[in-house]
Amino acid sequence: MLVKENENLRSRVQQLESSLQQRAEQLSQLERRSEQSEWRRAEELRKREDRVRELQLELDREKGKEPVVKYVTQTVEVESAATVKQLNKARQRNEVLAGRLSDQNERCRQLEEQIRKSDEYSCNLQHKIAAYEREITKLREELLKEIGHLEERKEEAVRAAASCSADHFQNLQDQFFSLQKRLTALPPTLRSMKTDYASLRSQVRNFSDFYGSAINEAKKQIAAAINEMSEANKDLLEKYRKEVALRRKYHEQLVELKGNIRVLCRVKPVLKEDQHEEGQSVVVATDPNNESSLTVISKGKGRIFELDKVFQPQATQEEIFQEIEPLVTSCIDGYHVCIFAYGQTGSGKTHTMEGTVENPGINQRALKHLFNEIEERKDMWSYTVSVSSVEIYNEVLRYFLTFVSSFLGEIPVIYTKSVPF
Numbered sequence: 576m577l578v579k580e581n582e583n584l585r586s587r588v589q590q591l592e593s594s595l596q597q598r599a600e601q602l603s604q605l606e607r608r609s610e611q612s613e614w615r616r617a618e619e620l621r622k623r624e625d626r627v628r629e630l631q632l633e634l635d636r637e638k639g640k641e642p643v644v645k646y647v648t649q650t651v652e653v654e655s656a657a658t659v660k661q662l663n664k665a666r667q668r669n670e671v672l673a674g675r676l677s678d679q680n681e682r683c684r685q686l687e688e689q690i691r692k693s694d695e696y697s698c699n700l701q702h703k704i705a706a707y708e709r710e711i712t713k714l715r716e717e718l719l720k721e722i723g724h725l726e727e728r729k730e731e732a733v734r735a736a737a738s739c740s741a742d743h744f745q746n747l748q749d750q751f752f753s754l755q756k757r758l759t760a761l762p763p764t765l766r767s768m769k770t771d772y773a774s775l776r777s778q779v780r781n782f783s784d785f786y787g788s789a790i791n792e793a794k795k796q797i798a799a800a801i802n803e804m805s806e807a808n809k810d811l812l813e814k815y816r817k818e819v820a821l822r823r824k825y826h827e828q829l830v831e832l833k834g835n836i837r838v839l840c841r842v843k844p845v846l847k848e849d850q851h852e853e854g855q856s857v858v859v860a861t862d863p864n865n866e867s868s869l870t871v872i873s874k875g876k877g878r879i880f881e882l883d884k885v886f887q888p889q890a891t892q893e894e895i896f897q898e899i900e901p902l903v904t905s906c907i908d909g910y911h912v913c914i915f916a917y918g919q920t921g922s923g924k925t926h927t928m929e930g931t932v933e934n935p936g937i938n939q940r941a942l943k944h945l946f947n948e949i950e951e952r953k954d955m956w957s958y959t960v961s962v963s964s965v966e967i968y969n970e971v972l973r974y975f976l977t978f979v980s981s982f983l984g985e986i987p988v989i990y991t992k993s994v995p996f
């Protein structure tokens with residue numbers, strides 16, 4: 576704010592100074608012009624005075640010639656007739672001279688008239704010069720007054736600018752001192768920052784080298800690990816192949832030992848809903864020491880049946896499935912397997928095959944085992960699983976999973992010698 580005011584005042588002072596300069600130049604021009612015109616007028620006056628003097632002298636000379644003519648006239652009156660001729664001549668000459676004198680007088684009168692006019696003109700000029708001089712004096716006084724005003728205003732402006740500048744200078748000095756103080760407080764922080772910056776720069780420079788070598792090292796380690804893994808994979812693959820071969824061998828042994836068709840018996844526990852009458856007794860007995868023997872009591876006599884395995888009434892769903900789990904695995908290994916339940920109504924076929932949600936039977940457990948095995952072998956084998964569900968009831972075949980409505984109907988079963996299931 577103060578700086579702006581100061582600048583304004585300075586520009587105002589400059590304007591006043593330039594205006595003053597212009598006025599001074601104008602004054603000097605006027606003075607020069609006045610001097611020139613005065614000089615011209617003086618010159619003209621001088622010339623006219625010279626001319627008047629010349630005319631006066633000429634007039635005086637002409638006036639001085641008059642006595643000569645008078646003398647001639649008197650001489651002619653005194654002299655004899657012999658000289659009449661001369662007298663006549665003298666008279667003629669006198670007449671000529673009188674004419675000349677008259678001309679001279681006329682001329683003199685004209686000159687006097689001219690002198691008078693010149694005097695009048697000179698007087699007018701002197702009046703004009705005096706008027707000019709008065710005007711010049713007046714202009715000079717006005718100019719001096721204006722100059723005085725301008726000087727005063729200039730002084731005032733300079734004083735105002737000086738006071739503003741002094742205040743502004745004081746403010747600037749205060750600011751400078753405070754900045755100097757802050758600067759003197761800065762160097763230790765600045766030095767520590769510089770040191771930190773240098774160390775960071777060196778760290779950054781070293782980091783790229785370190786980073787590059789670490790990446791190379793990591794690459795080497797990864798390559799080594801990959802090699803190791805591929806070696807291990809090769810070993811595993813080899814082991815797996817051996818395992819598959821072993822399984823196949825065991826399956827063949829199993830089939831050989833147990834036969835192609837295995838018959839398992841699950842004895843249903845006696846449920847409350849099965850006890851309809853008093854005095855009912857259990858007619859099926861199992862031997863805990865012989866897993867393949869079953870005794871059925873009929874008409875007071877026990878009849879023993881030999882089977883591949885007999886499950887006690889308390890056998891769980893899990894135990895049943897463990898017995899047939901190898902068959903499911905054989906299915907994945909490429910063998911045909913068929914598991915089906917057979918028995919009279921209410922003997923527990925559905926319970927064993929389907930089970931419940933909480934306690935699933937063979938179907939669900941077999942499928943779960945099947946997909947677990949497929950998941951384990953997915954890196955080496957790909958499997959396609961298809962499912963169909965049918966029911967044969969009262970000699971009628973029903974498809975459960977078909978999406979074609981025409982197949983939803985019942986299809987009668989035609990028994991031939993080669994029944995496919």
Ligand SMILES: Nc1ncnc2c1ncn2[C@@H]1O[C@H](COP(=O)(O)OP(=O)(O)OP(=O)(O)O)[C@@H](O)[C@H]1O
Nearest residue numbers: 842843844846918919920921922923924925926927
């Ligand atoms: N081992 C078992 N333990 C407990 N309950 C069983 C067992 N076996 C069967 N049951 C029960 O006996 C009843 C009849 O069983 P299920 O329906 O499985 O017989 P089913 O042979 O399928 O009969 P159907 O031929 O008429 O369909 C069911 O309530 C079932 O829960």
